[in-house]
Amino acid sequence: MTAPILSLHEVTQTYVSRNQQGWRRRYQNALDGVSLDVHEGETLAIVGESGSGKSTLAKLLLALNKPTRGEVRFRGTSLQQLSGAQHADYRRSVQAVFQDPSASLNPRMQVAESLGHVVRRHALADADGEAGCIEGHLASVGLVPPASFMTRYPNQLSGGQQQRVAIARAMMLAPRIIVADEPLSSLDVSIQGQILDLMRALKQRTGVGFVIISHDLHAMEAIADRVAVMHQGRIVEMGTEVFARPQHEYTKLLLAARLPPDPRQARARLAIA
Numbered sequence: 001m002t003a004p005i006l007s008l009h010e011v012t013q014t015y016v017s018r019n020q021q022g023w024r025r026r027y028q029n030a031l032d033g034v035s036l037d038v039h040e041g042e043t044l045a046i047v048g049e050s051g052s053g054k055s056t057l058a059k060l061l062l063a064l065n066k067p068t069r070g071e072v073r074f075r076g077t078s079l080q081q082l083s084g085a086q087h088a089d090y091r092r093s094v095q096a097v098f099q100d101p102s103a104s105l106n107p108r109m110q111v112a113e114s115l116g117h118v119v120r121r122h123a124l125a126d127a128d129g130e131a132g133c134i135e136g137h138l139a140s141v142g143l144v145p146p147a148s149f150m151t152r153y154p155n156q157l158s159g160g161q162q163q164r165v166a167i168a169r170a171m172m173l174a175p176r177i178i179v180a181d182e183p184l185s186s187l188d189v190s191i192q193g194q195i196l197d198l199m200r201a202l203k204q205r206t207g208v209g210f211v212i213i214s215h216d217l218h219a220m221e222a223i224a225d226r227v228a229v230m231h232q233g234r235i236v237e238m239g240t241e242v243f244a245r246p247q248h249e250y251t252k253l254l255l256a257a258r259l260p261p262d263p264r265q266a267r268a269r270l271a272i273a
């Protein structure tokens with residue numbers, strides 16, 4: 001069997017903060033001995049209440065943080081021990097999409113410029129082919145006609161269109177997995193279903209997998225192959241039937257506490273089924 005594309009092996013992440021006077025250190029285990037495998041092509045949802053450690057886990061998978069203890073592995077090799085070629089493969093294969101697309105896109109750059117950087121840095125096309133390459137990626141995330149989006153600045157796009165540009169940028173290097181930290185929560189409910197639909201279509205078309213961090217259990221139920229439930233820095237339950245047959249008391253509480261879906265949201269979701 002092939003190694004998981006990403007894994008956490010007994011990872012602990014401790015944050016150290018000081019009080020206002022700066023003399024008393026406070027240690028907090030945001031993650032506490034977490035092990036997790038992410039397989040190619042799957043959609044894995046990480047759910048849990050605020051402060052349970054979801055974003056910390058995402059940052060570790062993206063190598064934005066180093067674990068205090070334990071290992072993050074790419075195709076079975078610790079990130080610390082990747083060769084130059086393996087590291088380049090990791091950087092290409094694992095991409096990120098963040099919560100607030102307006103913050104992740106440079107406000108001073110037109111769409112063509114933002115995506116053009118990626119084309120040039122990774123030699124995806126020559127100068128003559130650059131515009132066509134970018135337009136192809138814009139069309140593949142539903143921004144049509146693509147030419148009409150090339151010269152727009154982020155503030156000339158809706159939130160949903162901005163998130164589509166961020167997803168197009170993440171898809172340019174043909175990643176095998178996209179780590180998306182709360183990709184829906186800054187969007188209007190009517191747009192959330194469309195972005196979920198897009199992720200599903202990209203997965204079907206290209207085989208890309210997703211690790212989606214979310215507190216929206218309804219959305220995750222609609223899209224995830226597997227769900228991990230986090231509580232106080234630990235995964236308390238993980239599987240394919242977590243929502244249908246929750247085993248852990250905390251999961252049952254989380255499910256009992258969720259609000260019924262907004263009717264508009266439910267309609268948007270039905271459209272993607």
Ligand SMILES: Nc1ncnc2c1ncn2[C@@H]1O[C@H](COP(=O)(O)OP(=O)(O)OP(=O)(O)O)[C@@H](O)[C@H]1O
Nearest residue numbers: 015016017028030049050051052053054055056057
């Ligand atoms: N840089 C930091 N320094 C100190 N403590 C931090 C830092 N980042 C996160 N924490 C703490 O670690 C814990 C886990 O935070 P994390 O952001 O991973 O949770 P989360 O589940 O993503 O929460 P939310 O859904 O609110 O984003 C929280 O108690 C948080 O206050």
